[in-house]
Amino acid sequence: MAVIAFDLGGTKLATALFSDTGDVLLNETIQLQQRKGTEVGALIVQQVKHFREEALKFETTIHAFSICIPGIAYAKTGHVWAPNIPGWEKYPLRKELEGALSDSNVAIYIDSDRACYILAEVWKGSARGCSDAIFLNVGTGIGAGILSGGQVLRGNGDIAGAIGWMSLQHPFDNKYSACGCFEYNASGAGLVRVAKDFMKEKKFSKSPLYKSAEDDITAKNIFDGYNENDQLSIMVINNA
Structure with missing residues (x-):
């Protein structure tokens, strides 16, 4: 027996086929590439069908699908909320997956990424x-x-x-409404946001970050700059 698991993030969808002992038989990662709403749902359904076909090569039976959401999974309704995916406010994910698996009695599990991460650590990791x-x-x-x-x-x-x-700065700023104060400043996407905020204020204008197109700046650029003693990158990391 095997399970197909999906890890949905704000920028990518990772899919894996696991044996019942937790061994990875097959895995694949696809970038969301600005997909939103039903486009993300369609991508998940596409991967469901693809991995069901791939599972046949391993001569194994799929008995469950699971997906972790970067937000809230409402167990009673099957809806999910993912603030970093546009159009995923009360998105009917369970209904969509049930439609894709209408010919099957395979169980479907949807949970927050937070719950899935700690459960995985308890099962196979450091916990x-x-x-x-x-x-x-x-x-x-x-x-x-x-x-x-x-x-x-x-x-x-x-x-x-x-x-x-978490509210870490006072008074509250409206820019935190979309994702929260801690996430705005210290997440991967947050580091980029803060760097752009500082660049609008012309902070450390000799920083190599100014040579990049605004949409090309990544958290990796900022960490690389920090290691190379770039003062703008250092300010962004220290702010986090």
């Missing part, structure tokens, strides 16, 4: 044997998977661990 642990993820966004007393802490509205929304 094996632990009843209390925290997994901190910093990518396009920022989130924490929290294990307490052997159970994933979900909180009111399934939003526990969405630490990107």
Whole structure:
């Protein structure tokens, strides 16, 4: 038996075929490339069909699909909210997946990436044997998977661990409304946002970052600049 798992981020969709012992049989990553709304849903369905076909080569039976969402998965409705994916406010993901699997009795599991990360660490990673642990993820966004007393802490509205929304600066600035203060400043996408903010103010105008087109600046550029003692990059990292 095997499962197909999807890790949806703000910029990419990673898909893997796992054996029931957790071994990776096949994996693939696709960039979202500015896809939004139903376009992202269609990409997931496309990968569902593709990996079902690929699984036949391993002569294994698929008994479950799982997908982790960079936001909130509402268990009662099957809807999801992912702030870094335009058009994914109360998106009916479960209904879409059920439509793609209408010929199958395969189970479907949808959860937040925070919950999935900590569950994976408990099963196969550094948190094996632990009843209390925290997994901190910093990518396009920022989130924490929290294990307490052997159970994933979900909180009111399934939003526990969405630490990107922590209010770290006062007074509140409206620019934090879309993704939260912590995430605005310290996530991968946040570092780029802050760098662009500083560049608009002409901070450290001799920085190599000014030589890049605005849309070409990445978090990697900023970390590389930090290591090369670029003062603008240092300011961005210190701000985070």
